[in-house]
Amino acid sequence: MNIRQNSAQRATREHAAHLGDFNVKPRMLAIAGLAIPVGAAAALAAYGLLKLIGLITNLVFYQRISTEMIAPGAQHHPWWLILTAPVIGGLIIGLMARYGSEKIRGHGMPEAIEAILTGGSRVAPRVAVLKPVSSAISIGSGGPFGAEGPIIMTGGAIGSILAQLLKLTADERKALLVAGAAGGMAATFNAPLASILLAVELLLFEWRPRSFIPVATAVVVATMCRWLLLGNSPVFAVHAPAVTPGAFTDVMALIPGITGGLLAIAATALVYLAEDGFGRLPVHWMWWPAIGGVIIGIGGLIEPRALGVGYDVIDQLLTGRGTVSLIIGILVVKTLIWSISLGSGTSGGVLAPVFMIGAALGAAEGGLLPHATAGLWAMCGLAAVVGGVMRSPLTGIIFTCELTHAWNDLMPLVVASVSAYAVSVLLLKRSVLTEKIARRRLHLTREYTTDPLETFFAAEVMHTDPVVLAADDPIEEVLPRTRFATLYPVLDTDEQLVGVTTRNRLALHAGGDVAASAVDARAVVHPDDTLREVANKLAAANVTYAPVVDRGTPTRLLGVIAFEQLLHARRRDLHEEHHRERVLTLLDQRPAARRRPPRFRHTENERATESSADSTSTNT
Incomplete structure (x- = not known):
C-alpha cells in the first residue's frame, strides 16, 4: 500500500497519539477550566507575598506597621541593625527549613523543576505556606533576593495541591503546577507573555496544547487579577521615543550582550563556588543561611541599596537616573552578596537580583557607548544577564519589554540577550538552574527538536518476510528451528493471522500443534503507524516485538517489527547531524568522487538479503 496516502487522516491520528489521549480535547478543556481558579489563587498569593515582604521590611528596618513596598536602604539605619537583621532572618529560615520542610531552601525554580521531573508534579501543602513566609522573612530582613522564585514555588504548589485532590494524570498535574507558577509570575511583574515564555523555556519541557x-x-486570569489589585501600569515605566534605534545601536548592543554573558558566567560560578564552600563547613546546613546573613550585612554596610528586592533601584537604573556610586555599588556588592548568600541555601528568588545586576552593568557601559535613549543600555544589560544566567533568551527579551513597555527598543534587546545566551552556552556547561539539578543527579535537557521517530513509518523498517509458523504444524518439528526472545506469527491454512507464539510457549505445549500455543498479540502495529506510535505501543504492552497487520484486514500479516528497528530513525538523525558533504560545486570544478551516502530506506533487495540471512540463522 502507499504509505504517503491518506495524509489528513494519518495526521489527525498522529496528533491524537502525540498528545497521549484520543479524548485529549475534553481533557485539555477540563484542565484549562481548572487553571482559572489556579491563576486567581496564584495572583492572590503573589499579592499577599508582596504585602508580607513590605510588612516585614517596615517592621525590621523602620519599626512601623505598614505593607508598603520599601527598600531597606532607602533611609539611614544603625550599623548594628544592618549587620544583624540578615543574620537573624537567616537563622529563622534555617530553623524553618530543618523542622518544617527542606524544600523551602533555594530560589524556587530548581525545586519546581525537581518536583516535575521526579516527584510526579506533587508538592507538599506545607510548602505552599512555608515558602512564601520564609522568603518574606529573608527579603524583609535585607536578603538581596526577589519575590518571583518563591511565588513560582508557591503558585506551583497551589496548582499541584488542586491537582492532587482530583483524579488526574502526572502530566495534568504538571500543567496545573506550571499554570500556578506562571500565574504567580505574571501577577508579580505584570508580564503575562514573559511568564508564558518562562514556563515554556524552563518548566514545561514540552510545547503541546495540553x-x-x-x-x-x-x-x-492572574494578570487580570493583578490589574484589579495593583493596577496595570508597567513595573518600571521608561520614556520610550516613538522611533526605533538605528542599525548602529543594534550592533553596539553586542557589547552589553557579550559582557552580560561573561557576568552571568561569573555569577553562576560564584554561586556554586559558595555552595561548595558552605558544604565544607563543619556545621549543619541549618546554620548556613545565618552565616550567609553575615555576608549580606557586611555588604549592606558598604552599599545599603543592595539589600532587599530593590525595585526602586532597578527603576532608577532603567530610567537613566542611577548615579555612578550606585551603579558601581550594585554591580560589585549586589553580585557578591547575592551569589554567596544564595549558595548558603537561603530562601529567595533570582530574577529581581539579576534584573538589578544586569541593569547596573548596562548603565555602567552606557557612559562609554554612544548616546541613546535614557536607560536603553541598562535595558540591554538586563536582557543580556537574564539570557545568560537563566539560559532563557526569549524570556529576557520579552521580560524587559513588558517591564518597561519600551517595545521600540526590541531589536537591540534581541541582540543583547541572544549574544549573552551564546556566550553562556559556549563557555558554561550548565546554567544556574540546571547546575543545581545536575548536582542532584538528575538529567535535564532543554533542547526542543523534532522527534526522529515521527519521520518514519512502520512499513519502511519492518521485516516484510518474517519467520511464520503454521497453526497445524506439530510443535516437535518446529521447536528446534526457533530462537529465544523472538516473536513468531501463527497463520492458518488460509494465510490468516490467528495469533503469535514464542519458543517458551511452544515448549510449554509440547506434544500438541502450534495453534495450541498461540495467543493474541499484546501489541499490534499498522504499516502507516509512525515509529513514535510503534514505540508507544511496544512500551504500553511491555513487549519488544509486534506483528504488523493491514489496518482494514487485521488478520492479514504484513510483517514483524522489533524494538531494534526503532534505532533506524536515530541513525538517520545522527547521520544528518554529523555527516558533512558538499552538495553543490562551482561550474568550473569537477565534483570530487564521493562515497555514496548510506541509505535509510529498506529496498526490496536489502529485505530479501535480510530475510535470507534470518532464514539461514534460524535453520542453523
Missing part, C-alpha cells in the same frame, strides 16, 4: 493552553489561561 499544557500550553492551561498555562496561558492561568496567566491571563
Whole structure:
C-alpha cells in the first residue's frame, strides 16, 4: 500500500497519539477550566507575598506597621541593625527549613523543576505556606533576593495541591503546577507573555496544547487579577521615543550582550563556588543561611541599596537616573552578596537580583557607548544577564519589554540577550538552574527538536518476510528451528493471522500443534503507524516485538517489527547531524568522487538479503 496516502487522516491520528489521549480535547478543556481558579489563587498569593515582604521590611528596618513596598536602604539605619537583621532572618529560615520542610531552601525554580521531573508534579501543602513566609522573612530582613522564585514555588504548589485532590494524570498535574507558577509570575511583574515564555523555556519541557493552553489561561486570569489589585501600569515605566534605534545601536548592543554573558558566567560560578564552600563547613546546613546573613550585612554596610528586592533601584537604573556610586555599588556588592548568600541555601528568588545586576552593568557601559535613549543600555544589560544566567533568551527579551513597555527598543534587546545566551552556552556547561539539578543527579535537557521517530513509518523498517509458523504444524518439528526472545506469527491454512507464539510457549505445549500455543498479540502495529506510535505501543504492552497487520484486514500479516528497528530513525538523525558533504560545486570544478551516502530506506533487495540471512540463522 502507499504509505504517503491518506495524509489528513494519518495526521489527525498522529496528533491524537502525540498528545497521549484520543479524548485529549475534553481533557485539555477540563484542565484549562481548572487553571482559572489556579491563576486567581496564584495572583492572590503573589499579592499577599508582596504585602508580607513590605510588612516585614517596615517592621525590621523602620519599626512601623505598614505593607508598603520599601527598600531597606532607602533611609539611614544603625550599623548594628544592618549587620544583624540578615543574620537573624537567616537563622529563622534555617530553623524553618530543618523542622518544617527542606524544600523551602533555594530560589524556587530548581525545586519546581525537581518536583516535575521526579516527584510526579506533587508538592507538599506545607510548602505552599512555608515558602512564601520564609522568603518574606529573608527579603524583609535585607536578603538581596526577589519575590518571583518563591511565588513560582508557591503558585506551583497551589496548582499541584488542586491537582492532587482530583483524579488526574502526572502530566495534568504538571500543567496545573506550571499554570500556578506562571500565574504567580505574571501577577508579580505584570508580564503575562514573559511568564508564558518562562514556563515554556524552563518548566514545561514540552510545547503541546495540553499544557500550553492551561498555562496561558492561568496567566491571563492572574494578570487580570493583578490589574484589579495593583493596577496595570508597567513595573518600571521608561520614556520610550516613538522611533526605533538605528542599525548602529543594534550592533553596539553586542557589547552589553557579550559582557552580560561573561557576568552571568561569573555569577553562576560564584554561586556554586559558595555552595561548595558552605558544604565544607563543619556545621549543619541549618546554620548556613545565618552565616550567609553575615555576608549580606557586611555588604549592606558598604552599599545599603543592595539589600532587599530593590525595585526602586532597578527603576532608577532603567530610567537613566542611577548615579555612578550606585551603579558601581550594585554591580560589585549586589553580585557578591547575592551569589554567596544564595549558595548558603537561603530562601529567595533570582530574577529581581539579576534584573538589578544586569541593569547596573548596562548603565555602567552606557557612559562609554554612544548616546541613546535614557536607560536603553541598562535595558540591554538586563536582557543580556537574564539570557545568560537563566539560559532563557526569549524570556529576557520579552521580560524587559513588558517591564518597561519600551517595545521600540526590541531589536537591540534581541541582540543583547541572544549574544549573552551564546556566550553562556559556549563557555558554561550548565546554567544556574540546571547546575543545581545536575548536582542532584538528575538529567535535564532543554533542547526542543523534532522527534526522529515521527519521520518514519512502520512499513519502511519492518521485516516484510518474517519467520511464520503454521497453526497445524506439530510443535516437535518446529521447536528446534526457533530462537529465544523472538516473536513468531501463527497463520492458518488460509494465510490468516490467528495469533503469535514464542519458543517458551511452544515448549510449554509440547506434544500438541502450534495453534495450541498461540495467543493474541499484546501489541499490534499498522504499516502507516509512525515509529513514535510503534514505540508507544511496544512500551504500553511491555513487549519488544509486534506483528504488523493491514489496518482494514487485521488478520492479514504484513510483517514483524522489533524494538531494534526503532534505532533506524536515530541513525538517520545522527547521520544528518554529523555527516558533512558538499552538495553543490562551482561550474568550473569537477565534483570530487564521493562515497555514496548510506541509505535509510529498506529496498526490496536489502529485505530479501535480510530475510535470507534470518532464514539461514534460524535453520542453523
